[in-house]
Amino acid sequence: MANTDGRPDVAQILSHPSYPDTIWKLTPTKSEYLPVGEGRGGPFKIHYEVHGNGPVKLVWIMGLGSRKTAWQRQTLKFGHEEGNKYSSLVFDNRGMGLSDKPLLRYSTSEMAKDVLEILDHLGWTAERELHVAGVSMGGMIAQELALMAPNRICSLSLISTAAQIENTTSFVENLRTRVNMFLPKTLDRSVSDAAHMLFSNAWLDSPDDTRLPNASTPNVELPSSGSYGMFETNYQRFAAQEVTKRLDLDGFPKKGFMMQAIAAGWHYKSPKQLEALGDKIGRERIMVLHGTKDNMISVPHGRKLIGLLKPGVGVIKEGVGHVFMLEDAKWHNEMMESLILKTEKLKEGKK
Template sequence: MAPPLPPLPSIAETLKHPAFNTAVWQLVPDRSGITPVAQARGGPIKISWEIHGSGPRRLVLIMGLGGMKSAWQRQTLYFGHQRGDEYSVLIFDNRGMGQSDKPLMRYSTSEMARDVAELLAHPDVGWLPGFPLPSDPPSSVPRSLHVVGISMGGMIAQELACLVPAAIASLGLICTAAAVENTTTFSEHMAQRLSLLLPKTPERSIADAARRMFSRAWLASPTDDIELPDPETTPKVLPPKGGGAKYLKFSSNAERFVAQEMNKRLDPDSGFTVKGFLLQLIAAGWHRKTAEQLARMADEVGRERILVMHGTEDGMISVPHGRKLIEMIRPGKGLIIEGMGHVPAVELRDFHRVLEDLFATGERLNGSAMMSGGS
């Protein structure tokens, strides 16, 4: 049995915390915009995006259910600001969330992947010229995209890799699944699904999210491993939005999580809506990729270029899903991390290193392919 959830600070306590207004970092992009996609698919649907950094390695970070592009702030800071001469980092709000449009229609991970591909191909971004690619693309198509997706974002990343495998330099599928299945009893499975739909108080909603997303040990731990942005020394970092010159630490990760959730819910410009959340939930719940589809994708992308990672304490998509995905894809690296929850982008101290290794593998294979005359 899992240890009990450590006490979370109350919303009232969190709002009074001196670090509350510094929980969401003000990272200035090099480029940004709102770009229409899905013109012939029920749109146009406007997608809000940012590119941080100007380096040659192109990272495409795809957020999960209910998440904003700002949820990648640790990776955006590390790759796009502290190493912005090496990397260019594309972050965006999926349809239904943030500053992107929230049309009332049936969402699917395959349609959301086409949103991403069309955004990449649009002159605003210009990272995927020639899309849609032919079924047998020429060897001149560059493998220039390092794609990382978490949770529902990992489902979208699977679909994107099936759609444009020849453009993928590396692929990180993090805490995701080929399909969400019942890995417990039927009653537990139904209770978990229904709990996402039932109305709750903000206190209960945040506590339930914390329980599903993070390990108990991480929530209770201090925030010493978080490197805060320094507006005085880091390129294109503004002081906190709520005033003050510096970003401040919280005493525990649980405090920081509650503060970030309340910033999202209270900020009228955040773009979080229950409607958008439920539409994305439908897309994630109905995601389905067969073993054959994933094997073909892995063949076309190249298994050495693929990372699948999952945590044993993931309460959102249980660890059997990660093991099954590893069995289906047989990636170059399959990691089951003991004690990790659902969001290593926030929780895992060495997540940057894991991604750097993945990107370096993709670049090395690109060099090998160029030397051998392949794609």
Template sequence: MSSTPLSAAQLQKHPEFPHVNWDLTPTKKGTIAAAKDRGGPINIAFETHGTGPSYIVWIMGLGSMKTAWQRQTRDFGHTQGDKYTCLLIENRGVGESDKPLMRYSTSEMAKDITEVLDHLEWTKERQLNVVGISLGGMIAQELGLLVPKRIASLSLVSTAAAIKNTVGFIENLRNRINLFIPRSLDAQVAMIKHNLFSPEWLSQPDESEFVKEKFPTNGDRIGAGEVAKRMDTVSYPRSGFVSQALAAGWHYKSPEQLASLGDQVGRERIMVVHGGVDRMITIPHVHVLINGLGGEGSGIAIKLEPGQGHVLPIEMRKTFNGWVEELVDKAEQLSRE
């Protein structure tokens, strides 16, 4: 095991660097012109993976592209592609979607997703198993309020009903936007790893699938992904990141709105997942979210992991996937009753 993380230059020379984003062929891929009457049109890019009867919508977080879900895309949409159909969407501001210079909001981004769902004709009652992380979890809350009867299950991961001005969030944004203090690529990557992942996991040997050879550590693989992302300034412009960050900062769901979300979707169809050492959205946020939705004992599945950071779907891949599968199965059982 490497004791010192590989530098950005070393990562780019590693044999696995060209393969850090896996080549997962989608079943369907396209863009739709969304928001025509909402300041658009804004082209929103999407992919589907798998052809199974259980439909999962994966909504990514701040500044992240479809590839950030690649582990779940492989596990659900390829390995179990006969059981699941997965939808990946790139939110406005990143990836192959348009990046307009305008004010973004989580409610508008949820409407973008609704238009993609309508385009795909994913419109049946209790059809959508929605999984949203961080900013994606905020968008998922809005989606649940927009089309509650179409939601089969709702997984809110490392997210909040509103961001309080915690030092962690502001510091993390400052470091990630690189807005106030110019930082080297190595410094940016080091800060991202520190803010989003647990140090124990980062230092362990690379546990992911590989094409040429494994990276020395999990942290090196994460670093390689961040370096690759920053090299692609078309998919990851700073303006798009800032616009998404402001949408996260402005997101607010009142206790009344959260109660309505629980009522309309059904608390037994909702799961809340959070890491106890999340530096991006700290643990007090999740208690506000849980209490607003109905609290412990209301039927919500609550998964609080004391030693975990912000990105549980990567750090706890197998366990997290199991939770999602369980909830999807439970939701389908509820719909049959």
């Protein structure tokens, strides 16, 4: 039975032959639980993975209510297909996935300190070594991380994020959107609402365009069928990922989501702080990307962030929603590659 929008319901997603292949088995170079937060309400454990063993260090910071596997399209490229060139760090933020869910006040600055402890543990401490990319709440954490350790940042990519969450719509519409995130609802409704908030309808209804791991991909475990399967539409693939996440009650707890939401909602960087961030890192090292169809953090937030930061690359992309790295993975990855190449040359003193 289809949803009211004509898209498959959860039962249809669960019965799809490609559903078991939703999360790819990308074998990490390193994986462990790291105790962090001593003296900051901890210690508690953060689960992280490093994919690849190349010299170029990438740090991928996930957003509200999502797990590190949401980066799998980037992990595939930057940790497996080109794992001899890049080392990619992915992790579950406190409150989600395999990481601990401590019951305390979360903030984006405290979550950035969690990341910093992982980086120190890995020995990723050299000057201008880190290429940091953060999406949504992850972009807020990335801002905090960049202010804490600006000399370690080689490039900073802020995707679909903001200096602070502001009301850019009517009061009633804004209230409805925020309340809707926390109302109890069916799994079908939860998946449908998430798709609407995160993606453009045009992309959701288009054929599945995902680049999949295959037998020639290094360090990938293939399913028993011998190959990863496709879905008919992008909506089906997203819904499969969302259902997988939401059915894991330990990995997607309500309390963790609430505490992360508080961190994102209270995030604030003043114009003066953003000016300092740009000065310390170098504006030519910063990229800000935002989509005009973003229903989670509306496009005025992206325009304002570009106006305040004055990044070397600032793009408002027409027709794209909140999650660039899924909706336009090829373009996003090419933008990342370009930024990395440019800033690595800056580090080497090249023009």
